[in-house]
Amino acid sequence: MSTSRLREDVEQAYSVQSQSAIEGALRGSAIGVGLTIISHYTWPFFRRQTFQFKGFLVCTCTVFGLVIGAEKALQEYEAMRRWEENTIRKEARLDLGRLGIIPTETAIRQWRANNKPQS
Incomplete structure (x- = not known):
């Protein structure tokens, strides 16, 4: 993987993770406030706290939502990238095999450079 592609991938992962962290924190805050209000009005022990x-x-609740939201989004993004990379590598191996070339890392890298639209 080239340095510029790797940098772009890291930036995209950071963007996905930070956006999901914000959404998770907002969701966790809403749940925490809602549960606190319900508990305050329905449970005398909680009202005295x-x-x-x-x-x-x-x-x-907010921090829990932030962490879980960010982690879930990052894992989904990584799974998607892994699937994309495996699909490209599988295509490269098949194409190189048809040409009679052993699909080594170097050969796959060269194949990827020659087939830019697919990466």
Whole structure:
């Protein structure tokens, strides 16, 4: 993989991960606030807890949503990239095999350079 392609891939992964982290944090905050409000009005024990403790629970939900959202998005992105890369490599191996060339890493790299539209 060339340096520029690798850099672009890292930037794309960062972009996907950061966007999903924001969405996950917002979702976690909404869940935390909702559960805190419901618990406050339905459970007398929870009503007696301090505002700081309730804020801590909301922050915990927010951070949990942020981390899980970012990790899930990154794993999905990595799986997609791995599938794309395996598809390209499989095509290269088949094409090189038809030409009678042993599909080594160097041969696959050269094949990829000659077949730019597919990468």
